[in-house]
Every structure is written in structure tokens, then in C-alpha cells.
Amino acid sequence: MKKQKANLLKAATPLLCTALLFGCSNNKEEETESSSDPAVSQAESLSTIGNQEIASVISKKVSYDDEDFYTKWKNATSIKLNGDSASFKGDGAVVIDGSSITIRAAGVYEISGKLNDGQIIVDAEDDGHVRLVLNEAEINSSSSAPIFVQNAGKTVISLEDDTKNVLSDGDNYVYEKSDDDEPNAALFSKDDLTINGSGTLVVNGNFNDGITSKDELKITGGTIQIESVDDGIIGRDLLAVKEGNIQINAGGDGIKSTNDKDADKALIAIEDGTFNIEATNDGIQAETTLLVANGKFDITTGGGSPETIETNENNPMSPFETPTTTSTETNKDSAKGLKAAVEVAIGGGNFTLNSLDDAVHSNNSITITGGSMNVASGDDGIHADQSLLIKGGDINVTKSYEGLESKSITIADGKIRVDAADDGINIGGGNDSSGRDFAATENSEDNLLSISGGLIYVNAAGDGLDSNGSIAMTDGTVIVSGPTNNFNGALDYDQSFEQSGGFLIATGSSGMAMPTSDTSSQYAILMTYPEIQKAGTLLHLEDDKGNTIATFAPEKDYQTAVISSPELAKDTSYTLSSGGTASGTETNGLYSDGSYQNGTSVVQFTIADTITWLDETGVTEAQPMGPGGMGGPGGKMGGPNGGAPGNREDMFSDLDEETREKLQNIMEQQMNGTITQEEAQAQLKELGIEFPTGGPMGGGPEGAPSGGPTGDKGKEPVQP
Template identity: 25%
Template sequence: MLNKKMKSKMGIGLATVMAVALLVAGCGTTTGENETATVSTESATVVASSDASIDLSDVTAVITLSDNGSVVSGNGASVEDNDIVITSGGTYSFSGTLTEGRIKVEAEGQDVTIVLNGATITNSEKDAIYIEYANSATIYVMEGTENVLTSGTETTYEEAKAAIDEANASAETNVAAGESDSATTETSSADTASASESTDSTEAADEGFSNSQKATIMAKCSLTVAGSGSLTVNGYINNGIQSKEILTISDVNLTLVSANDGIKAGTELNITSGTFDIDSYGDAIQSDGTLNIADGYFDIFTGNGSASVEKKSEAAPGGGGMGGERNSSDMIAKMLERMGVDGASDLAAALEEAGALESAPRDMNSVVDWLNGLVEDGTISADYQTTIDAIESAMSSFQPGQMGAQNQANMQPTGDNGGFGGGMMDDAADSTDSDSNSVSQKGIKAEGVMTIDGGTFTIDTVDDAIHGTSDVVINSGTFNITSGDDGVHSDTNLTVNGGTITVEDSYEGIEAGVITINDGEVSVTSSDDGFNASTTLTDPDITINGGVVYVNASGDGLDSNKNLTINGGTVYVDGPSDDMNAAIDIGTENQGIFVINGGTVTAVGSSGMLENADSSSTQQTITYVFSEKLEEGTVITVSDSSGNEVASFTLIKSASAITYSSADLVSGETYTFTAGDQSGEITADSINTTNSTGGMGMGGHGGGMGGRGMMQGQMPTDGQAPTGGQMPSDGQAPSGEAPTNEQAPASGN
């Protein structure tokens, strides 16, 4: 029997979780040899509602754990070879310490509640809690108690991590050699050579690398973990907490270390509240089905953290262009073919085979000289001279025009040198998982739809911080992310309806097939693209309807492989300094367009890959190209014909072009753009006015969904244009003096 104090602490919390537990499906079928006499119990009366209640006046058994012999007071459980085996439905309270033992549930078709009331269980070879047969199971962590569950040892933990490191290193080598690029699986120290065996195998025997070793807490049925007590889970063998079916977690204060995945669900994962400190060497939170997070505090760390990832930006500055790691002979061939050059594929293959791509110039005007030099020094055969001459002819015959307005598929005008496009692959594969033998080390990951309604998240990951194979919807929450790959990623649709998302460091900040920002604040620092919409499943698209978006990108700032539409909100892009990328990049080769219908939009960066808004836009936009590149710290000022300042911006890195759109711009008005000793006038005589009249750029794809990399960047604290890559603290894009609210300033002051 539970005492009155214990009853009062358990009653409220168990009410809701038991209501959920009794409604879900059960575990596998037992064969009979594990059956025991049913113990009658009236320990719980449940109403399935938010006001559900439970009567705990009768508890099935109280178990005192001990290495000298655990004691069971009550019915439905027994001690078998140091394991506590539960064979009947009911509620079981555990306290004490048990070494080399575990709790095992064999209660087919019945509902079992395990109460951790100051329990420490260690098992060096298997799980600490194994729920093999039950209709549903609940683990309740008593308020005011500390509980520790450990499977494996620190030695097995280090072995598991070493195996993962070896598998991932091998996978990276294979990818570099072009041998593999398929979906990531999982691995374990139990059998590195057969990494895929660590995925679920429900019929495996309860020995070796099997169900019992998959997690410290392993349930073959739906599982609820609740209660406001403290629970430490050391998953030194493989996963931390796992259910083969629905996993629901609420209230618990969880500290978890795992050799592979931290929290893992089979069909559905629901987290309603709690505090989570997760250090996993695989994925931290993972569902093979849907994933829903309502609230909670999350501190997530995977692998050795984002800082351990080799920064691709160091090997290939700018993350794109001909010398970048993401380029290949196919990519270069596509670009040359768009210029109408015969023999493009053969030339591109020869350049790659000769290892010449790393020395490629970063502006188009130098390309012909570079190629001729490669012929002269014997790097490539003189047989390619005809193709090189065709490239020179294509460049000299190019007539500039407004790419965005006229929807030209291959080229656009700039006021500066053009450059080889940053990753023009129409059908680029998602390379976020590098090899079939690599181990996923993502923060929050789901195969089904992921919905986040709230919570506070600090995430530092080797791989994507948030990753969905299906749709990802963020309705609220505060996110501080550092990632070795993507900050937030969806293979399909990513929708942000609210919250504050700060990607402090990433390879690509926000990546999905279709990206929609309806509200909230999104700030991204990336070594490659800030936003990247790339997919072969549907038309890539970025749509910003509201909110505040800030991007500091070394690659493309906002990159859609088809359309980019801004209908509202405040958007500020600190784009790349090099001519291989652009602040705005769209998929013109896919007939994509860049449209501005509302909001306040500022995009600064290089002019080599410049995009202008399409003539179908409904809000006035001006794209201005300066005659000379502007240095970091330069202030760009926009003034009207009366000398009134409309807006001003301070560069955090060198740039040569700016695109500005605001409801304050007036068609027919003449504006002066001033930067240092450079100044020029431009009249808004069209909806997408630009002074760009010369040069050449190669637009198109800014790259498919890419791999990982890093850059350092700081997030500004005032309304000035960011001086360190920050989103202003008031949520307003920089435009002169700090605005006092979240509305776009009427005059830029």
C-alpha cells in the first residue's frame, strides 16, 4: 500500500498520463510460458480527459531494490535472477539500488504503471527497463526524487562512439570518392560492420544486439513517461528511451546520455512539457513517424558538436562557385551548356580529372584566360581549345538585360564582373546524409510530420539541428541553434508561423523544398546559403508573408531554385562579397521569378550574380549597383529628391549592390544612393528600377540541398544595419536609427 504522502504526489500527475496510456495499442503477443496467475487490482479509475483522475489507494506492489535481494511487497511481480518481472497489470512502485538487474514487463494485454520513487538500476549488458508485453506502459517519476537508469558501461560508451566516428569517417571518404550518397542508417558498438542492424528488429532474441539492448528504457508497446521528478538515463550501449509505438513524455526532468539516439519513437512522439538535457552520439530526439512538441526546455548536443565538423567554407570560400566542394563536372557542364557551348561536358570532366577546379577564378572575365593557361601548361589537352573559343564567343556576344523582369533562363546583367554560378544542379540530391553506413547525428528528427508549438531550445549538432523527412511546422518557440549542417531542414515543406529562430552558425540556415514564413523572427548565419529552397518533388519556392527575416550568408542569401515571393514582413540580407553568389538567387532556368508585393526588403551583396525583382511585382523596388566595391563599415544612404533620408545601411562586409523595396518608395521619384565618395541618382520609372547595364552573371540554382560547413558570425543589438551579423534586438531590419516598435519606419529614421 502507498502511504498518503505518496498518493497525493502521484494522483494529479498520473491522472492525465494514465488516460493517454489506456487508449493506445498494446505490445507483441506472448507465447504462454511467461503467463502467470492474474492478480486482481482496483488501483486505478481513469477518465480520458484533461481533468482525469486516478485512485491510488491500492497499489499492486511496492518493490525495494537491493543487490542483496530485492523485496516485493504485493502481487503481480517477482524476483527472477536479479530481475524484477511484472506479469500482471497494475501499478508498481520502485525504490532502492539494483546492480546487474532490470525491470522486465510480461503482462500481455494489460496496462502497467512503473513508479520510480528513488530508484537506481544499472545493467552493464542490457536495458534497465524492458517492457516486452503489455497493452500500454507508463513510467512515472515521483516528484522530489532522483532516479538513475544505466545500460552498459563507460567502456561500451566509448567503444560505441569510436565505432560511430569510424563509420562516419568511412562514409565521408566514400562520398568524396563518389561511391555512395544514400539515406543514413544507424550503428552501434555491437556490430559496426552491419550498422543497419541497429534499426528495429522486433522479433530478435532478447540477447546480443537485440530489443533489450536497443535502449536503457525499451518498450515494445506505447509508452508514457511522466512525473516531475528527476530521471537520469545513461544509454551507454545504444539508445536512451525508446518505444516501438507511441511515446509520450510530459513534466519529467530528464538528463540523458546515449551512444546512439537519445529519445526514439516508432510511430509517434509527443512531448508536452519537461526539462531535457540530452547528449547523444546519434540523433537526440527522433521519431520514425510524427513528432509533436508542445512545450519544454531543451538543451541538445549531438556527437562532438558543430565545432567538430570540418568547415567546408575553409576549403571552398563562399560555399559555391567553381572551386567549391559542392561542384562537380556535371555542374560545370550544365552551366557551360546554358551558354550554348558544345563540348561542355567533356571540358568539365577534363577540368575535374585534372584537379583544376580549385584554381578556377571567381569572376567570369578571367575564365577564358584561365582555360587558355591550362592548355598552355598542359593541364588539359589542346583538343579543348575549340570549346574554350566557343566560351569566349558566348561571353562577348552576350547582351545584358533585366534577368528577373524578362525571365531569361541563363544570364543577367550586372554592373560588375560575373562569375560561374554557385551550384547549378537542376536535380541536386539531398546530401544531408552522406552515406548508407553513416550515423545520423541530428538534434530533432522525424520521418513524419513535425509540429513544434512552443518550447525553449538550445541545440548544438554535428548534423541538422531540426530535420524533417516530411513537413515541418513551427508555430512558436525560442531556438538558439549552432549546426554543422542545416539549422532547420525539411525534405518537403517548412512553415514558420511564429517563434524566434536564431541560427548562430550553420552550413545552410533554412532548407526545404518549399519555405513559407508567415510570422515570427528568423535570423540566420551560414557559410553557404541562408535560405535554400531545392527539391525535385515539387517546384522549389520561398514565400515570406510576414515576420522579421535576417540573413548573413557567405553563399546565396535567399536562394530558391524556382520562385521567391515577398508579400510582407521585414527582410534584410547581408549577402556574399564574392561574385560567385548573390544576396538573392532564383531558379531562372526553371522559369522562376523574384516578386516583391509588400514589406520592407533590403539585400546587399556582390553584383556578379545579381537578381532584380520581376516586373510583375506590385511594390516599388530599386536595385542599385555601385561603380566600385564598397568596404566593410561603409554606410549606404538612400535619399529622395528633396534630400530627405529614406533609409541607411551599414555594411558588415564588402558589397557592390543593393536591392531596396519599401512602401515608402514612390514611383517616378528620383533617389540618390550615396556610399562614401560614391553617389548616383536613379529614377523609379519602373516597378523594378535598376541602374545595372553591363557585365554578366550566371544565375540559376544556388545549389541543391547540400552538405555541412561552418562560418563564424555574430548576431547586432540595435536598429542599425548589423555590424556583426546580428538581427536587431527590436526585431526591425536595420534602417538608420533604431525604430521603437516592430513597424517598418516610415522614413527610415
């Protein structure tokens, strides 16, 4: 196992410069005082917003003028729709040709009545603003957009109080030229578009999209209900929502920005509002940055998360898993809840996200400073290719393949609960890499999970905290209910897990059990029980004066427990008990402010070293790990009976790429049954790799794969 101090301050600029559409510049907004936590400062440097309040960032990037907000209108030109024709009164420039109505000048136009098959066209000869007041209007068009803004300085759609207005198109548009592709939405504007008021707008986009602006689209009020064959709402350069009640059922994306040519555009900025979105693809997708200050969001994508998430937890080939890549850049069928190419930043709001793909995703960074999130995902709960920073909020990932995933994750505050079918919190390479990737871990010094505050609970079928790099913890509370299979561990890291503060308790199986690093400044214990302990069985640790260090009821079966606490001290005696009952306040299985009774003493010991290894006989010594150490209680990877724990890649770290590929192929063949165990061992011996009896996929009654018939201790491989 590598014991290498994590470098908390890596160069941020190269990472940021490689983010899609985000070039190196000095355009970052002026920031407030930097955090005193170096890991937080680093995460902020990878973000486009730094350490600013998200509402403040929106106010700097999005401006509204008076006409963007609804005001009482007067001196309007009145357009009355009469089935197959229309009429108008007033001074506005209106041209009526059967059921086609063209507005040729700036001004206020009130529209009422029903148009059976026609169109409102805005083609202003000046650069003024055109305001369309929809006052119980219904406009149907079988062959084009019911409202088509061809030219205007800005068009404002005002939804009159207590009115219902309907726009519906047909399923086939007729264009003047064969190469035309605009309009392609029931409400389509080539210029800036604003929707305001307190009435209702129903949009039936039967051809393609619901509402599209080729420039900026702003919504400051109203109820908007959209059914669309493809996307619901598109703002090419900007999509800003100040307030409103938005309901979308989309065959494509729910809400999106699309300008992929200008890094300063394609922003989605939401200050408030209510959003109910059901989309076949992404719920809200920004080509650059998605900023959310507040609001209520209920978003389902791709039909929602599957009932069962497939995992590789019982696959002994887990060291060789091929990473799953479903990044924004390559997957056209993306079904993510919230997504951005550069950054997702959330400062508040209430989110219910149910997604087939990642619930929250960024190709670069994610910043969460507040809000409440309930997440069910068929893939990752929250995924950022480069950096995930959590400084507050209440995050509950109820279902996921992996709960939180990024190359760098920094948790400074907040309440987080993660339920994962694989790893709970995973530090790995970008592009949604969920599996093991040797190439991605070569530069793993950049990979860091940093915890400096908050309450974190992880329930993982795979690794609880998994870093293809390092873990650093200085404060906060972390509770891990880890795996029950021996191919994963409650804690798993490549380099080091240095803890200098905070409270950690992690329970799980014994096969991959790891404690914190012995370079930590805070003491820890790792207890291995002789038998599997049933879920809910209390473990209680107290000092020789009867002071409670921890009382915990794990959610799942367990055979090992790691406890690190500021209350642990050198040359102090402790008693670890099992069973019994506890009273007091219980949070995720951890009890406080209560008492413990009727337990059975399992082991008494005195702390002498940073890490104290325990079994029922008392303090033991860890031994170097070898591939033969993977096994059950008699021969596991790690622990006093089978070698010190270490990362799975340590077994193969000295192999060159060609040999590693051959090793993988042999193990896959044996797993698939195309060669026998004896044949696999013979081929491995030719490579210069000697596994103990039982072979790479062997193992006796109490030994998982790679352990001998009785679970041999770790025998070091013969390197080529």
C-alpha cells in the same frame, strides 16, 4: 533570364503522397479557417497538421488516463531488495527465485533497497495494470534488463517524491535462445509503459539502449537521467511527454520512435518538459511525425557543429556542384537535432540546437508557428525536402552551411536571422540537395520562396536568397548582407522575383547581382558602385522632399545594393548617398526613427521603370547576359557594365545533357590543371561553345572567371 509568373497554388496531394510512410487519405484532422494567403494555404496543404494549433493536434492524437499521472499509493505489496536476495509483504503475486523477482498479477508494488545482480520481471497473467513504485531502489543486472516487462496491460513506473532510483545493466546480455534480441535496454517493456512521479530515475544502459517500450511510452513527470551505449529512449508506436526533466547522453539517438510499418504510429508528441540531450546521432527522431507544443531543449549531436564549415564559395565550378545527399532514408550516421520522416511541427518552446548535421530536418514538411530557436549546424539550419512553413517564432541560425532549405519555403511571420557559409535561404530539390543540380531544376515551377510577413535577416557567404524557381514577396522586411565573392549574389533566382509589397534591401558583390523582376508591381533599384564599399559604410536613400527610404550599414563589404520599398514611386527623384553617420533604432544594420548626417551624394536619379539600374553616372540600361559577362567591375555577370544579371544555369540552358556533361568535364580538367586554358578553349570550340578571350576559367585583373582580360561584356555562346 526567364520572367515567368510564379504559380502559388500547385497541386499538393502528389507531393504529400510521396512522403515516407504517409499515404493519401482523408485522415487529416479537422482544420480551422484556411489562410487568405495562397502560399500559406499551399504550405498548410503539404502538412499533416494543416493550420491547426500544435497543442490541439497533440490533444487529439494522445490520450492519458488517470494512472498515467502520479497519485499517492496505498495497499501496495512491498518488495524489499537485499543485495543478492529479496523479500515481499502484501497480497500481490510475487515469485522470488534468488535475485530474480517476477510479478505475476496486476496491482501496486513498492520496490526499495538494492539488488546487486538481479532482475525485476513483470509477467502478469491478466491484462490489468502493474504499477511499480520505485522508492530508493537500485537494481543492477550483469546479463539482462534490470526491469523487464514481458507481459502486462500497461506498466507504470512511479518515481516516489525525493528519491533517487538507479537501473544499471552489464555490457553483455545472455539470452535463452541464440536468435533472441529482447530485452535490449536497461528498462524494457514489450507493452505500454508510463513513467510518472517527481523522484529521479538514473538509467545506465551499458549494453545497448536506456529505456524502450515496444508499444506506447508516456512520461508525465520525474527526473530521468540516461547514459546509454546506443539510444536513450525509444517508444516504438508512440513517445509522448507531458512533463519531466530528461537528461540523456547517448551513443546513438537521444529520443526516437521506430514503427516504420504503420503511418498512423511512431509519433513523438511533446507538450512540455526540459530536455538536455547529447547524442552521437540524432537528438530527437520520429519515424513519422514530431510535434512540440512547448518545452526547453538543449540538444548537441555528433559533437556539435564544426568550428569551420567547408564551402564551395570560391569554386568556379559552382554551376556544376554535385548535390550532397544526407537524407534520413540513406544516412545511417545521421546526426541531426530534430528529425522526422513525415513532419516536424513546432508551436512553442525554447531550443538550443548544436548539430553536426541539419539542426531541424524532415523528409517531407516542417511547420513552425512559435517558440525561440538558436541553431548552430554543420549542414543546414532547417531543412525540409518538400515544404517549410514559418508562421511565427524567433529563429536564429548562428552557423550553417545553408540556413533554410526546402523545395518550397513560406514565411508568413516571425523573426528570422540566418548566418550561412553558403546560401542563406535556398529553394532546391529534396533530399538535402545543397548544390546545383540541373535535373532538379527542370521542374522548378514548383520551387517557390514566398514571403508575406516577418523580419528576415540573412548573412550569407553564398547566395542570400536563392531559388531554383521563383520568389514572391507581398509583405514583411527582408535584409540581406550577401556574398563578397563574384560567384554568388545577394539575390539569385531561375524564373522570377515578383514583389508587390514589403521592404527589401540586399547588398553584396557585383558578379552575380540581380534585382527583383521587372514584372513586379513595386519599384526597385539596383546600384553598382565603381569600387567595393567597406563593411559598415552607410548607404542612404531619400526622396526629393528629404524623406528617408532606407539607411543601412551592411555587415560586410559590398559593391551592389538592391532596394525595393513601397515608398518608391514613378517619376519621383531620389538621392543615394554614402558614408556619414546615422542615429535612431538599428536592427541588423537597418536604421529607423532617426536621422542621417554628413554623407556624400553618390547619384541622383528619377524612377521611370519598375527596375532602375544605377551606377555613379546615373541611370543605365541592363543588357542581355552571356557567359562572358562573368567578371569584375568591368565585366561582371550582370549590371550595367557587363550585361543584365541572370541565373548561372542560363549560360548553359540550351545545351543538351551530353554536351553539358562534356562542358563540365572540360572545365573540371582546366580547374584541376590537367589541361591548359588554350586546350580547354579548343575543346569547347569543337563542341560549338565559344567563350570570350580568357576561356571558361579565364579572367583578367578585374574580371572573375569567364570574363575576358578586361572583363568583356556578355558575349552570347554559339549553341550547338
